[in-house]
Amino acid sequence: MHHPEPKSIKGIRIRTVNFTMIMISCILYIFLILATIHVLEQYKSVYTSMENYIACDESDRLLLEGSAYLTEQVRLYTVTAEAKYMEHYFTEVHETRRRELAMEQLEHYYKNEKPYEYLVEALEYSNNLMSQEIYAMRLISEAEGYDRNNLPEEVKEVVLAEEDRALSSQELKERAKEIVFGDQYENAKEQISLNIANSIESIHEITYERMLRSAGTLESTMNRQRIFISILFVENVITFLMIMLLIIKPLRIYVDCIKQEKQMEITGSYEFKYLALTYNDIYELNAANEAMLRHQAEYDPLTGIMNRGAFENLKKVLAAKPIPLAFLIVDVDKFKQVNDGYGHEIGDQVLKKVAKILKESFRTTDYPARIGGDEFAAILTNITEDMQSVIKRKITEMNEALLHPEDGLPPVSLSIGVAFSESGYAEELYKKADLALYQVKENGRCGCAFYQKEIL
Numbered sequence: 001m002h003h004p005e006p007k008s009i010k011g012i013r014i015r016t017v018n019f020t021m022i023m024i025s026c027i028l029y030i031f032l033i034l035a036t037i038h039v040l041e042q043y044k045s046v047y048t049s050m051e052n053y054i055a056c057d058e059s060d061r062l063l064l065e066g067s068a069y070l071t072e073q074v075r076l077y078t079v080t081a082e083a084k085y086m087e088h089y090f091t092e093v094h095e096t097r098r099r100e101l102a103m104e105q106l107e108h109y110y111k112n113e114k115p116y117e118y119l120v121e122a123l124e125y126s127n128n129l130m131s132q133e134i135y136a137m138r139l140i141s142e143a144e145g146y147d148r149n150n151l152p153e154e155v156k157e158v159v160l161a162e163e164d165r166a167l168s169s170q171e172l173k174e175r176a177k178e179i180v181f182g183d184q185y186e187n188a189k190e191q192i193s194l195n196i197a198n199s200i201e202s203i204h205e206i207t208y209e210r211m212l213r214s215a216g217t218l219e220s221t222m223n224r225q226r227i228f229i230s231i232l233f234v235e236n237v238i239t240f241l242m243i244m245l246l247i248i249k250p251l252r253i254y255v256d257c258i259k260q261e262k263q264m265e266i267t268g269s270y271e272f273k274y275l276a277l278t279y280n281d282i283y284e285l286n287a288a289n290e291a292m293l294r295h296q297a298e299y300d301p302l303t304g305i306m307n308r309g310a311f312e313n314l315k316k317v318l319a320a321k322p323i324p325l326a327f328l329i330v331d332v333d334k335f336k337q338v339n340d341g342y343g344h345e346i347g348d349q350v351l352k353k354v355a356k357i358l359k360e361s362f363r364t365t366d367y368p369a370r371i372g373g374d375e376f377a378a379i380l381t382n383i384t385e386d387m388q389s390v391i392k393r394k395i396t397e398m399n400e401a402l403l404h405p406e407d408g409l410p411p412v413s414l415s416i417g418v419a420f421s422e423s424g425y426a427e428e429l430y431k432k433a434d435l436a437l438y439q440v441k442e443n444g445r446c447g448c449a450f451y452q453k454e455i456l
Helices: 014-080 083-096 098-110 114-144 169-181 183-259 270-298 308-319 335-342 344-361 385-403 428-442
Strands: 325-332 367-370 375-381 414-421 447-450
Touching: 014 083, 014 098, 014 114, 014 169, 014 183, 014 270, 083 114, 098 114, 098 183, 114 169, 114 183, 169 183, 183 270, 270 308, 308 367, 308 375, 325 344, 325 385, 325 428, 335 344, 344 367, 344 375, 344 385, 385 414, 385 447, 414 428, 428 447
Parallel strands: 414 447
Antiparallel strands: 325 375, 325 414, 367 375
16 A cells, blocks of 8 residues: 655645744734834823923923012012012022023923023023112112111122212112113013013924924834734734634544545645545555455355355345345265365365356356355345246356366366245245255256245
8 A cells, every 4th residue: 555655745734834823923913012112102202292391381481480570579679668579589589499490491301402592591681680670679778778787698789880879869769660660671571571482482393393203103103003913913814714724624524534434535734634644544454454354254265255154144135125036055066075085175176166166157246155165055136037047057057167177176066956036035045945956966966956846
């Protein structure tokens, strides 16, 4: 028995498919994880931009509030000459420090950028105003005759201009009001507001650009993420289909083949094809062994025709079939003399020859059998009693061949008794054929007789 070598089997290997799919899945998952990380980074970038915008907007507000607060306190002091307003002023300058805090925050986010530059310029204007505001407070303090030692250091250190020293108390107050309420002062305040507005607008522009850029990158990354997910989905579908085609479908086919006790189809992956070929080899070997065992159980080992056991089973089968048939009992005449005179080996050769002639003389639908030492039988199917002449002619031809051998074996003859049935095999056929055989032997052997009622 020969099958192609395993290397000649063509098919997709499950191991290769499994390894390939795992590698593709791992690569896709890595890309997907990287894309997800990138999405998170871009989200953080957008979130940071918003936080920066809020913080910087807060910085601009702080500077504006700080500057406005200083203006408010110096003007209140100028108008009321109450020391608490001067105290509030320098509390803002030295402790609250909103302007400085604003600069520190903006420097952290936008150093060397436009928003920070605008705020620096605004602070410069505010600082310039401070010198004027402190000068105005010095004028009010002088006009009110406050003890110089009780004044803040900044105010104490101010040296009045020569022309201001000559002014009266009321004129000093008017001069102070002119400084903090005059056009020059208002213009400076407008410049501060303008620079802060420019800083805010610049922050808006930068934040918008950053968020737009981050949003674009985020969208691009999410698109890649969608592509990877789609590819992964397609890869999973392909994997499922390959499992169906290469594993599940062949398994169902093989289960059906096993249930039906037939050879497996060569289908599926390389491993299943290899399995099917191996199974088929074993199946054929078992079938051959079963056939051999069945042949040994059903056929006579010497003559090669049906043995008694198989012949008995055949009679049971034909007993259930209402078909016409003829039952023959065949006896080799004086076989004991052949055995005693020529030896058992020659006797066996004669038995083989008789079996061969019986098999060749009858049709393939007829069943010759060896039922004893030199006793044979045969069942001829689909034959009726009116065909006696055909049977007789066949028997005559067989005896003619046996009595005139050309193979060196001793001549022998056959005595045959025949009985007919119109509806399958019946047990009385054996007795009837045996009675007919007895008639042949009584009449000198070498011939045949057909059972007739008068034989009884």
